[in-house]
């Protein structure tokens with residue numbers, strides 16, 4: 304099951320209770336369905352929970368039953384009966400003789416419970432949310448452009464700030480930020496999905512942090528190795544030139560320990576002296592060796 308279908312399943316667990324909310328939710332479903340006209344109402348979904356909810360929802364909202372239900376990979380719900388379509392249009396405040404385009408009837412959305420229900424219906428019908436492990440994206444898509452603009456205003460009033468775009472003739476409102484998606488899902492009534500977004504984000508941040516530490520360690524390790532190689536090359540040069548034997552005892556001892564411990568970092572190497580050296584004293588001696596080797 305995809306993250307999106309789990310989210311819809313969670314939303315559908317919410318019992319259809321108040322008549323006002325049933326009407327608002329059904330309105331969201333219709334306005335976010337692609338095929339709504341005076342000829343027919345067709346709602347298509349691949350989500351089984353939403354498919355189970357739809358007949359009850361329409362019954363509660365409009366006292367209307369679907370004329371036909373086709374079950375395949377997707378479920379299709381059809382109403383062709385003119386009278387039923389009239390009843391539904393009247394209930395959502397849409398009269399085809401006055402207006403050619405569908406629009407959001409704000410009169411149905413005066414209470415917060417109803418706004419929530421409307422947006423839930425819109426999401427169940429025309430929405431999707433991407434698995435947060437892949438990326439953060441939630442969208443509401445409808446081919447009724449006026450509806451999209453009105454939903455945009457509705458979301459703004461609720462404190463959400465979606466982005467909008469057009470894709471394949473559909474108006475799309477979307478969120479790309481994890482916090483906005485968390486808040487929106489929680490508002491719709493899907494706290495588990497909201498938590499899922501939050502958890503995915505924490506996990507990602509953790510992974511990034513670990514990667515940073517590992518990369519940083521690698522970078523340090525390679526610096527240590529590089530420095531040691533330079534020092535060992537310098538010691539070899541001094542030997543080849545016959546300068547080694549005449550070095551002060553302190554430098555000879557340092558050269559010897561460096562050659563024997565090519566992978567030790569500064570503090571590890573310093574601790575091998577008896578008594579141990581400070582890092583700065585050791586650093587000073589190693590620098591001296593490379594400087595001598597660099598002299599002609």
Ligand SMILES: [Zn+2]
Pocket residue numbers: 321323324325327414415416417418420
């Ligand atoms: Zn309500």
